[in-house]
Amino acid sequence: MNQSGYPYPQSSPTVVPVQGFNPRQDAEVLRKAMKGFGTDEKTIINVLTKRSNAQRLEIAVQFKTLYGKDLIKELKSELSGNFENTIVALMTPLPQFYAKELHDAISGLGTDEDVLIEVMCTLTNAEIYIIREAYEKTYHRNLESDLKGDTSGHFKRLMVALCSAGRDESMVTDQQKAAADAQALYNAGEKIWGTDESVFNMVLCQRNYAQLGLVFQEYQRITGHDLEKAIKSEFSGDIQEGLLSVVRAIKNKQAFFAKRLYKSMKGLGTNDRDLIRLVVTRCEIDMGEIKKEYKANHKESLADAIKGDCSGDYKKCLLALIGES
Structure with missing residues (x-):
């Protein structure tokens, strides 16, 4: 388990627990950054973007012990806008x-x-x-x-x-079962008039990721095209997006998140809430890989996209979290 209480592997985090961590000292530094006239935003960024979620929560406990005040409330009173929203997200248990x-x-x-x-x-x-x-x-x-x-x-x-969280997570694979599932998906979709979505739910929500990789290969072998094409032709609206997301996340989770980041910044205005959530939730897991996928698929770096789309302390905070400060 990692420090957030989740069992995922930390493949390429851009935020890692700081060595020689001293939560009392960090609490004192943050207090000083917020005390008196004006706020030292640079210090707040330097401390909170260089600590893991678990360490930030320890700092909050120390802050309350030392000063009798809630650190999140103090930060909210000193900060504003999307910078405030990012810092509050960082201070919240995942x-x-x-x-x-x-x-x-x-x-x-x-x-x-x-x-x-x-x-x-x-x-x-x-x-x-x-x-x-x-x-x-x-x-x-x-x-x-x-x-x-x-x-x-x-x-x-x-x-x-x-x-319901009932997915098999054994990573045990069986080629014969994969071929049977691929055939079942074909029979429930492209082969018939109308679609039996229950078969898609059953296979995509229950099989382990390694097994589904085989199912996707078998589907390609049977039909000559990938499962995504079948989903696009058989479904529409939210269910299409949902099933496509399951398939894409299984094929390449980091590419899936890179695309989500791209969509949060491109188009009419920035969806800052999505951008903040994606950066905050992935920075301790696989942001390094997500950055590579972003550059490969969207022809600019994630850092350049953030620089072009965000400003001020909000921009500095996001760049620090993706390891580009």
Whole structure:
């Protein structure tokens, strides 16, 4: 388990736990940066972007012990805008942060299906369990019930299947079963008039990632094209996006997140909430690989995209988190 309580491998983090960590000293440095006239934003960035989520939470405990004040409240009173939002996200335990993002995606005006897809389609069973617990503890509501109440049709069934966190994670593979699953997907989709989406849910939400890699190869062998093409022709709207995201995240999770980052900054205005969530949640896991995928697929570096799209302390904070300060 890593320090956030999740079992994923940290393949290429850009934020790692600092060696010789002294939470009391960090609390004192932050207090000094916020005391008196004006705020030393540079010091706040230097401290909080160079500590892991678990270490930041320890600093908050020390801050309250030393000064009798809540560090997040103090930071919020000193900062503003997207810089404030990024710092608050960094200071929030990751399961609670994900729970809030899901809650807001469900309970706002309309549903932000993109956030539901991004989170529910890319996390492990253990991560989903932890987030479900955090959701219930924070909002006194059941995540699965809220997903059911706010989505509909095939997309609702996909979200419920993913929320149940029943994926095989053994990484054991079986070529014969992969061929049978590929045939079942073909029979449930392209071969018939209409589509049996339950077969797509069953295969894509239950099989382990290594096994699904074989299923995708078998599907290509049987049909002469990849499963993504079949999903695009057989489904539409949210369920199409959801199933495509599952497939893309399984094929190359870092490329999936790179595309999400690209979409957050390109187009009409920046979706800062998406940008902040993606940087904060991936910087301790695989941001190094995501940066490589971003450059390979989008013809500019992630750092250059952030520099062109963000400004001030917000920009400096994001660049520090992706290891480009």
